[in-house]
Amino acid sequence: MISAHARDSFERILHKAARTRLARSADAPCEIAPLRGRQADATSPANGIDLTVRHANVAVLTISGIDFRMLLLLHFDEDDVTRTYFVGDDQDKSFREAFLEISNLCCGAINQALLNYFPDLGMSTPYVLSAHCVPHLTQLKPNHLASWDITLDGSVSLAATLCVCAHAPLDFNAEVSETQDSGGELELF
Template sequence: MITQSAKEGFDFLLMQALRNSMVSSDDACDISILPDSTDIHESRMVVLTVSSYLFRLMVMFYFTPDEQTKAHFARLNHVARTDMDEQAFLDAIAECGNLCCGILNRDLGRFFPHIGMSTPNVIDRRCAEYLQMLNCGHVQHFEIGIDQAPRFHVTLCVSDYAEIDFSVSEEEAGSSTGELELF
């Protein structure tokens, strides 16, 4: 079972990670929680998993490979839109998801030992129709509004294997992307 405090903690940490990975420093960002997925219409998604012994969470970044979306990720990666072919676009959006989940993974590591993260997978959006089969203890949908970009949607699904309870205060939440750790 996932407590309400833990659900709020997962949501808060993901929203912080989204702000630090999907938005350039000169853009404003507004993230809101959606009651369900009926407003999510993008055609594809990038899926990443963060897991521990106590839970598995999946973060799904929905996107449509249109000109406005490609322009946003070109701007985010400081390249000209004309220099970004289809593979470079998919790599850019997958890396953005990877950065976001890396931040989330690091922040969750303060509460849970032994956390690992998957590599990004780009799949069809229709796969999200089967989320209920995962019996998740927490599912939350987000809408992200960014200046000069289309609205993006993200879904968080947390499957629990034990009781999960933690709380995050805004004061202790990290706001930077951190530095590379070498082992």
């Protein structure tokens, strides 16, 4: 139900959003590597994707439209390195508040890119679940499921899982540039 072009487009859009919203700046290191698990076969609902638990928690973000529902899971641990990266010296902000804010910006960038192809989209409010729920994504019977390790500044370890459930045939080829745009950011005049 999802063409190869559409799968590739969802992934390229996600990768750009991770590089431009999760990383501190446009030139900050952001490495993205696919997670591969067991060999894909006809009985494997995860289609060869490794859904084992690597981090304690996941931030769950959803983009829904008439033709599909997309879940983005950002896997994370609340360790010192990750906390320092996302919160810094701001003592007034909790780690989860900061991480969910950044996660929402990442999802917003994906939403902005998808609006070029799907005019009626809505985003959910992000929430946190235990990472033990990740293997249950297969119960949604997704048409596309993929995961990546993400390393920020060479030391902050995250992962991302993209789960797309289509309600109609999806075929689009997204134009994704590597330059950072300011779409979705608040501008003051």
